Amino acid sequence: MGIAYLEYTGTLTANQIQKVPLAGKSLAILSLSGSLKLQVDSNETTNIRAGMTFKLPDGFEELFFQETAGAAASFTIAVSEGDIFDNRLTVSSTLNTKSGDTLNNPAAVSVGTGATAIVALDATRNSVEIFNNDTVKTLYIGGAAVTTATGRPVLPQTSIALDSGAAIYGISPSGTIDTRVLELKN
Numbered sequence: 001m002g003i004a005y006l007e008y009t010g011t012l013t014a015n016q017i018q019k020v021p022l023a024g025k026s027l028a029i030l031s032l033s034g035s036l037k038l039q040v041d042s043n044e045t046t047n048i049r050a051g052m053t054f055k056l057p058d059g060f061e062e063l064f065f066q067e068t069a070g071a072a073a074s075f076t077i078a079v080s081e082g083d084i085f086d087n088r089l090t091v092s093s094t095l096n097t098k099s100g101d102t103l104n105n106p107a108a109v110s111v112g113t114g115a116t117a118i119v120a121l122d123a124t125r126n127s128v129e130i131f132n133n134d135t136v137k138t139l140y141i142g143g144a145a146v147t148t149a150t151g152r153p154v155l156p157q158t159s160i161a162l163d164s165g166a167a168i169y170g171i172s173p174s175g176t177i178d179t180r181v182l183e184l185k186n
Helices: none
Strands: 005-012 017-020 024-033 036-040 045-047 053-060 063-067 073-080 102-104 109-111 116-119 125-132 139-142 152-154 159-162 168-171 177-185
Touching: 005 017, 005 063, 024 036, 036 053, 063 073, 109 116, 109 168, 116 125, 116 177, 125 139, 125 152, 125 168, 152 159
Parallel strands: none
Antiparallel strands: 005 073, 017 063, 024 053, 024 073, 036 045, 036 063, 102 177, 109 177, 116 168, 125 159, 125 177, 139 152, 139 168
């Protein structure tokens, strides 16, 4: 018999395989840093990414996580007997320009584990698009006091567009995140 809902966090060293003896019918990869493969019971392994969900109508008894890039990795999963829904919102947008507008690509910003300025206050800016160029880590954005607990998440390889001239800061949960910026000015 499996569990109703449980979250589990694990950390693997380079090339380590970790057995997670959790049973259920649904599995969601809530967060992931590093490169991991997943094996469910005795089935084949598959590469995983944060945000993936799996539903096995016949259920599963145990999970195996394997680090594949030769570096430490961590993950958080959710296991349930029922469906698991991830209600995080991903938005795609288009910047509309008109004659006289200028698109500006400031230098890429390396966002670290402390609040890092991504763009400065600029009253001539109509809008800004911030792209998280990392393939694994979630970027968190907000004001000068942004934290990973209070910032708005920008998932790996996604962007957010803001109609604002305000200063925007970012923070990484670990290491650094390569962040790209596109500004629309009049």
